[in-house]
Amino acid sequence: MARFNKMRMLPLATGIALALGSTGASALSLQQAYEAALKNDPAYQAAVQVNAAGRENRVLGKSALLPTVSGAFSANKNRTTVERLGKTEPQDYTSRSATVQLRQPLFSLEALAKYKQGVAQSEYAEAVLDSQSQEVIMRVSGAYFEVLLKQYNVALAEIERDTYLEQRNVNDFLYKKGEGTRTDMLETQSRLHAAEAQLLEAKDAQVTAEDALAGIVGGEVGQLDTLRGDFRATSSGLMSFEDWKASALAQNPDVRALEKNVEIARQEINKQRSGHLPRVDFVGTYGQTASETLSLINQDQTIRSIGVQLNVPIFNGGAVSALSRQAVANHEKAKADLQAQKDKVTTELRKNYNQLVSSVSRIEAHEKSVESAKLLITATEQSIKGGVRINLDLLNAKRQLYTAQRDLALARFGYLLANLRLKAAAGVLTAEDVRLTAAYFN
Structure with missing residues (x-):
């Protein structure tokens, strides 16, 4: 066993430094990524221009009077x-x-309907912009967390590959001593090839995630901030679900936009019926x-x-009646769309509320798993010094630690996203929430 301990230990995964280590001064923070997205994200900029165009409907409607x-x-x-x-x-x-x-x-009932419709169209555009303002927070946060999670996956894939490399060395040694089999060598070699393929896939996924974030912020992302070691999740002070639901139905921008859409459709009915007056x-x-x-x-x-x-007006070939019936149908559709959106928001709210509450216990469990994995590494290192364990055992212990750290990060990112999504569904997500979320990183 002592001879195994003298074997050269292969280099450990370097990628974990990106996922777990501290970043330099040039690291891109979540706050900086959000501010860059406001300036460079094409989807948000398009929404800004749509809102600018929509505001003019108020003036256009008023002009009819x-x-x-x-x-x-x-x-x-x-x-x-x-x-x-x-x-x-x-x-x-x-x-x-x-x-x-x-x-x-x-x-002129037509002019009055145009005015009310223009006001509703302007308010609809404002609600859509509010929705996009929340959406850009969710997209940049989700993309930011995704890059960090992919870094954990790369680190885990690297230690997985290194473990099988060390396993192959052990198999070769045992085979030469007549204590191993050819089958063990082939099995390890097969797993090593699979681990190398998974490592390549993990690196490709990381590049893809970085490109997605770069597209939102409008430039190369470089290194990112990582989660603080003193990260603490809590659900204390959380409002009841009914309070969140009431806020969502009153303030959710997508619900507000569809409420304005119902009003737009109602005024379209009045506008078309005015053709008889x-x-x-x-x-x-x-x-x-x-x-x-x-x-x-x-x-x-x-x-x-x-x-x-x-x-x-006396007769217009039946066009007024047809347009009125068409407007009524569109009004009914708008009301159905509004109800569907309310149901969707309520469902998403319930899901994120439950996830936020359960994430606290989930994070605590993963934190204990990480601590246990660290203790296992310490014990394994002592066993190696005593000649009881070998380097392969240490790699297996580190693989268990990296897996636990990846799962802990996934739970923490899920907690942060659930918190942001809950506020977005309730219509209260603001730039201040980005600042508070960024405080979990350093």
Whole structure:
């Protein structure tokens, strides 16, 4: 056994330094990643521009209630002939006309519906932006955690490979001493090849995760902050599920957006039905004409008029009725979409609430597993010095530690994400929550 202890111990996984070690001053923090995403994430920037466009609907809707002023000018060269007493005489002249008209709606249900619809469309755009503001927090946090988790997976895959490399050395030694079999050597070699393939897959997955994060923050991510050693999870002070549900139904931006969509559809019904109703406008006109007709050659006229104009629709080929029925159907669909979204939010809220509560116990269990694995390594190292254990036993113990640390990190990331998702579902996720989450890292 002592001869085994003299065997050269293969290098341990270097990737664990990325997953468990402290980072340098140039490491990208979660807060920095979030701030970069606000500036560079194309999905969020698109939402900002959509909101900017949507805000104009308020102005557009209001314009239907405000007066419109139009102007017109015309100048025509007229070539005419006049017959007098059997003689034809040419009569050429130039006519001019300039008119300014003001029109103010006095009674128009269509204009009122357009105004209310424009307000609802503007508020819909604001709710969508609120949703995207929360979404960018979730995407950058999820991508950030995913990179860190992939680093743990790479480290675990490396120690897995190193374990089988050491196992192969032990098998070769035993075979040469006549204490091992060819079958053991082939079995270990097969597992070593599989471990090498898993290591390559783990590294590829890490690169993919880094590329996903880079696409959100708009640049190379480099090294990231890692979880603090004094990480503590707690569910104390957590509101009841019913309180979270009430907050979600009142403040969830996706629910609010669909509520505005229902209002938009309702006003569309009013707008289309107004096609059956009269419209009353106040009209004021100021105009000047010169040689307007043949009988008014060389005569200038100034016209000033104010009055009320009544427009009464009679028949439009059935279009008004068809558009009204179409609007009613769309309104019913909008209400169904709203209810479906409320059900979805409630389900997601329940899932994340339960996960947040259970994560505390799960994290505590994994922390105990990590401590036990560390004690096993210490005991194995002492056994190696005493000639009872070999380097392969130490590698197996370290593989158990890396597995426990990976599982602990997964539970902690799950806790942080569940907390963020719970607040997002309740519609209360803000940049302050990013700062609080970033405090779990160093």
